[in-house]
Amino acid sequence: MIKKYNSYRQFKLLSVRVFLQSSLFLFICMINISCKKDVPINLQEINTKPYVLNIPNGFPYPDIPSDNPLTQDKINLGKQLFFDPILSRDSTVACGSCHQPNKNFTDNLTISVGINGRIGTRNAPSLMNIAYAPYLFWDGGNPTLEQQVFGPINNHNEMDYDVNKIVTRLLRHPTYPALFQKAFKEPPSVFALTRAIACYERILLSANSRFDDYLMNNDTNALTTSEKKGFAIFTGEKGDCFHCHAEYNFTDYSFRNNGLYSIYADSGRARITQKPSDYGKFKVPSLRNIEKTAPYMHDGSLATLADVVNHYNTGGKPSATKDFLIKPLNLTIQEQQDLVNFLKCLTDK
Amino acid sequence: MFKKNIKSAYIILAARAIVSCKKSTDTQPTPTPASQTQDLSLNMTSVADNNSINYTSIFTTDAGARYTITGFRYYVSNIRLVKQDGTEYPIANKYLLVNPAVASYDLGQVPVGNYKGIRFNVGVDSVTNHKDPTIYPSTNPLAIQSPGIHWDWNSGYIFLMFEGTCDTTAGNTDVLNMMGGFNHDLFFHIGMDMLYTPVDLSNSSFTINSSSAATLKIQANLNKLFTSVNIKTENESHTMGSVPLATKVAGNIPTMFSILP
Numbered sequence: 001m002i003k004k005y006n007s008y009r010q011f012k013l014l015s016v017r018v019f020l021q022s023s024l025f026l027f028i029c030m031i032n033i034s035c036k037k038d039v040p041i042n043l044q045e046i047n048t049k050p051y052v053l054n055i056p057n058g059f060p061y062p063d064i065p066s067d068n069p070l071t072q073d074k075i076n077l078g079k080q081l082f083f084d085p086i087l088s089r090d091s092t093v094a095c096g097s098c099h100q101p102n103k104n105f106t107d108n109l110t111i112s113v114g115i116n117g118r119i120g121t122r123n124a125p126s127l128m129n130i131a132y133a134p135y136l137f138w139d140g141g142n143p144t145l146e147q148q149v150f151g152p153i154n155n156h157n158e159m160d161y162d163v164n165k166i167v168t169r170l171l172r173h174p175t176y177p178a179l180f181q182k183a184f185k186e187p188p189s190v191f192a193l194t195r196a197i198a199c200y201e202r203i204l205l206s207a208n209s210r211f212d213d214y215l216m217n218n219d220t221n222a223l224t225t226s227e228k229k230g231f232a233i234f235t236g237e238k239g240d241c242f243h244c245h246a247e248y249n250f251t252d253y254s255f256r257n258n259g260l261y262s263i264y265a266d267s268g269r270a271r272i273t274q275k276p277s278d279y280g281k282f283k284v285p286s287l288r289n290i291e292k293t294a295p296y297m298h299d300g301s302l303a304t305l306a307d308v309v310n311h312y313n314t315g316g317k318p319s320a321t322k323d324f325l326i327k328p329l330n331l332t333i334q335e336q337q338d339l340v341n342f343l344k345c346l347t348d349k
Numbered sequence: 350m351f352k353k354n355i356k357s358a359y360i361i362l363a364a365r366a367i368v369s370c371k372k373s374t375d376t377q378p379t380p381t382p383a384s385q386t387q388d389l390s391l392n393m394t395s396v397a398d399n400n401s402i403n404y405t406s407i408f409t410t411d412a413g414a415r416y417t418i419t420g421f422r423y424y425v426s427n428i429r430l431v432k433q434d435g436t437e438y439p440i441a442n443k444y445l446l447v448n449p450a451v452a453s454y455d456l457g458q459v460p461v462g463n464y465k466g467i468r469f470n471v472g473v474d475s476v477t478n479h480k481d482p483t484i485y486p487s488t489n490p491l492a493i494q495s496p497g498i499h500w501d502w503n504s505g506y507i508f509l510m511f512e513g514t515c516d517t518t519a520g521n522t523d524v525l526n527m528m529g530g531f532n533h534d535l536f537f538h539i540g541m542d543m544l545y546t547p548v549d550l551s552n553s554s555f556t557i558n559s560s561s562a563a564t565l566k567i568q569a570n571l572n573k574l575f576t577s578v579n580i581k582t583e584n585e586s587h588t589m590g591s592v593p594l595a596t597k598v599a600g601n602i603p604t605m606f607s608i609l610p
Contacts, residue, residue, distance in 0.1 A: 067484075141503040147481055150493070150501035164487070164495040190493050191483045267590075272503050274592050 051075060051199075053131075056207030057216045059248045062131035068146060068195045070202060073183035078200030080179070081193065087152075087166055088115050088159035095152065095197070098124045104289040105204065110300030114158035121157070121266065123300035126293050128206040129249045129286055138282045138298040140255060141272045145198035163190050206288050207248070208348040223345055230342025233335055239312070240325050241339075250287035250346070257281045259316015259326040260297055268298070279321045291344045305340045386458040388562040389430075394609075395421060395449045397571045402449055405529060410575045415516040415523075417530050421571065422448045422498060423509035424490070426477070427470040428456065431551040433463050444473065446490035446498070453564075461559045466551035467567075471602050472508030475542040479505060500540060503589055508546070509539040509602065511574065517581045535584045537574070537598045544588065544599040553608035566609035573605040574598060 051070040055061055064070060081087065083096040098112045099105040105127035107113075112124045122138055136142040142151060152158040153166065170176040170188035177187055184192040211231075213222035223231065233239040246252040255269040257280040269278035282298045296302040302311060313336060315328035331339065394401065397408040407415050425445040429437040438460060445454045472478075477491065482499050485492040491506075493499060498507045514530030516523035523531045550567070557563040578598060588595040 137502065139502075142501060143479070143504050144481065146483060147501065147504055150497075150499070154497055154501055162495045162497065163493055190487070194483050271589050274589065 051203070053203060053205065056205060056212070056248075058212075059205070059207060060132075062202065064202065065144065065146065065198075068198060070199050071183065073179075074196050074199040075203055077179045077183045078196035078198065081197050082200050086169055086173070087161065089161040090115050093159055098152075098158070099127050104128055104206075104292040106293045108294060110295050112158070114152075114155070115160050118157040118160075120155070122298050123295065125285060126289065127201055128204050128288060130204060131202040132249055132253075133283075134253050135283070138266075139269045139272050140283050145201050146194040149194040149197050163193070167193065206348050209288070210345045210347075210349065211342075214345075224341065226338045226341045227345045228342075229335070230338035230340070230345075233331065233339050234342055238331065238335070239329060239339060241312070243325050244284045244323075245287050251284040254284055255281040256284055256323045257319065257321045257326075258312075259319070259322045260301065260311070262317040262319045266298060277321060280319060281321060287343060288346050289348055291347045305343050306336070309336045309339050309343075385461050385559065387461050387557050387559055389456045389459045389557060390562070390564050391425075391445070391454045391456060392452050392564050392566045393425075393445075393447045393454060393569065394452060394566070395569045395571060402571060407525075408571070410578075410580060411572050412575070412579065413521075414575075414580045415521055415531065416513050416535050416580060417515075417525075418511075418513040418571075419530065420496070420510060420512035422446060423471050423569075424473050424498075424506060425454075425469050425471060426473055427468075427547075429468045430459060431465040431468060433465055435465070437468065444477070444490050446494065447569075459557060459563075461557045463556050464554065466549075466553045466555070466608065467565065468547065468549050468551060470545055470547050472540070472545040473506045474545065477506075478542060478545075482506075500538075503541075505540055505542070507538045507540045508544060509537070509599075511571070512536045515580045515584050517584070519581075533584060535580055536586070537595065538587045539595050539599050539602075540588050541592075541595075544595060546599050546602045548603050548606050550606060550608050555608070568607050568609050569605045570607070571605070574601050576601045576604065 049071060051072050053061065053070070068074075081095075082099075083094050085091045085094040085097070087094065093115050098107045098109075098114075100107060107124045110123060112120045112122070114120060125138065130136075130145065134140075136145065136148045137151070142148045150163060153161050153163050167188050167190055170180070170193070173188075180186065180188045180192050180196075183196060186192060210222045210227075213219040234241045234245075242250075244252060244254065244256055244258075255278060257268070261280065264280040267279055269281040269283075270276065272278075290296075290305065294304060296305075296308050302308050309331075312326070313329045313331050316322060316326045396402060398411070400406070400408065402408070402418055402421065404418055404420075407417055409415050423446075425447055426443065428440040428443050428445075430440070431437055440456050440459065443456060447454065473491070480491075482491060482493050498510055499505070500507060513535045515533050515535035516531045517533045523533075526532055555563075555565060575598075578594070578601070583594050583597075585591070586595045586598065
């Protein structure tokens, strides 16, 4: 099993390199063409110079929407907006309040808290490697990082504001109009605001853990014996974790019921599809930097990694939609500890 | 899966466009001269039975339940004029966001003649429904509105948004609070592709002549939206999470509309 996983990644790596080069080439061509079309030469050099992501070893180049190529100016503007509470009704809460860089872009709260101390319904997920997510939110209800920006802005329990009013605020702001002009050659707008924030989110890449040294950089001493045993459980028949927590970002982005409850307060994917067969299914989360993002699960109901491993070891609570991979694992105390130790070696250095 | 659906929807749409082009050249070998068209606008009014609606009065459903209104807006699209021979003249790419505060909605130039009526859908077709709403200029009804009428948590438009309050007491004894409403919310946010609702008003003939701009008066009776909906108990739906109720309310949409003389 481990062999298969390794060789899969190696195969992946090869194809990824080719894909990466060709997509980069295409990407640069695209930008060149669009620049030539309608941008004066001097602006072209300043504003639309493509920002090329520094893709970690073994990762594919993420899809970048054609209407939002990365540029340094857009990224800078997006970063400033991401950490600016101007996006919330009473100017107290920023995106960065719930997605904090030093907490791997989470808030370490069970359930996130928005303006006026209002409590939401779900745990804030990490935004690292979010460029790879094919849909957003725990239930996958939102299709793009651009459109996702409305989510927290409109949400009564988060920023509780109105994107058109934010644009009005930005138009009156002493410095933002010039920054938008520089990045988009137009004044603040809903389009530009959402594009800038998405650009910033797409550069948040993470793949600098001891595990990456071990697997990708062939540093066999990067992991302890216990961590290596944990890796074997993770990828082997014993744990079977990697079926869902697969590949470079430890997720296959599928929707699964991992047996957290028999009756869910939050119906998960079924809220979007209305299909009873999607009841209690949530998007498989990445496990990178998992050590830093407690508490766990869509509702933050598990406090520690030991609790998570214990949950999987028991086989979870029965229900019609529980995934067949979730079953009692019969791990010894030591094996459970090995698995926890393995999860902790996914933390960036 | 979702992307594939959208793609195939595009293909179908493109195919339809081709087909409909052929049709119109078949039936009308000579193009309609410019003088034979006329400007048409819709005059959209909203009532609760015999009362025109406002945001201050108390209204009563046909079942005798009391309610107030704080918001009522809906999208109209896929507008088609029904010709005497039963064929349709489509008014392409027209999306209206109807709001009781605005009566008149311009549809542009249409051929003069006698029509059997009009058909349209309440809501937004599935292709447009899943497009990124930030691509439209702020004057376009499909752009992000204030207050919003687009779901960000299950991306798509709210086709029809009714918001207000209702008296849930058995004896109609609730008193209006400081905000001028009853003490229970009443809201229906109807959306999702499956509830894109056709409205057929092809039994009310009208004539568009070349001498003056035409106006077609369409009235929406809000009380019809509540037919067999007991608003004392069935009073909240975001569609998702309460699809049966949303489907029942959406099922009433076609009966709301009538053409006024």
